Amino acid sequence: MPQLTDLLFYAFAGLTLLFGFLCVANPLSRNPVTSAMFLVLTIISMAGLFVLLHAFFLAAVQILVYAGAVMVLFLFVIMLLDLKEEERRKLNAIAVGLGSVAVLGLAGVLVRALIQAKPVIGAGTQPVEGSTKELGRILFQSYLLPFEILSILLLVAMVGVILLSKKELK
């Protein structure tokens, strides 16, 4: 008798892969807005997988930062640029064919390695809980310096974006 969480895993995994496929290779629409919307759905299904892995904080961050902030930024830029002609372009058949071969090869190698891998010893015994409290303790004790460097990185990115977005790019 399968448990509910197991069924949820298969549901979320299937949805993630389905939406991911529709994001990159939607057979019905080549519109970037459609791709962005399916990417949002992919990210939300993936947040479901994070919840199943007991990474509750990361699931919330995933939805807030990715589905919220990053994808809104994507949609803003898509609306800003006029991308009407993208849909009229035809795909490069050679690139798509060779790309598919390369990607199938990569997926085959990865899945084969997974099948041959030995199972983790003691997996599933007293698994960690990704609660905000535990994560925050590690983040502000062991990873304090990387955390501060990250804030500087965000500042640098912000200044860089403002400079890039100025009217005259010198």
Place this chain on the structure above:
Amino acid sequence: MQPGLPHYLAVSALLFSLGLLGVIARRSLLVMYMSLELMLNAANLALVAFSRFNQNLNGQVMVFFIITVAAAEVAVGLALIVALFRKRQTSHVEDLASLKL
């Protein structure tokens, strides 16, 4: 069958392959960029799964850092795309074959 580490890693591997397919096959800069995000997310999923099944929270901290860096990277990348679009009036990689503006 109870989903274990290999199941999550398989999803992650397939998602990464999908992202790679998007980068190779699609010719619009924006869609290629979204595929890059998909690949980053696949790596995140693998890290969270490893963190869960190895009883070690450091993987989740790493994912937290990846999400932040990805947000900064998206901001800079999209600003570059907008600047490029202003100069060249296109975001199609086949029209952007020369290094000169």
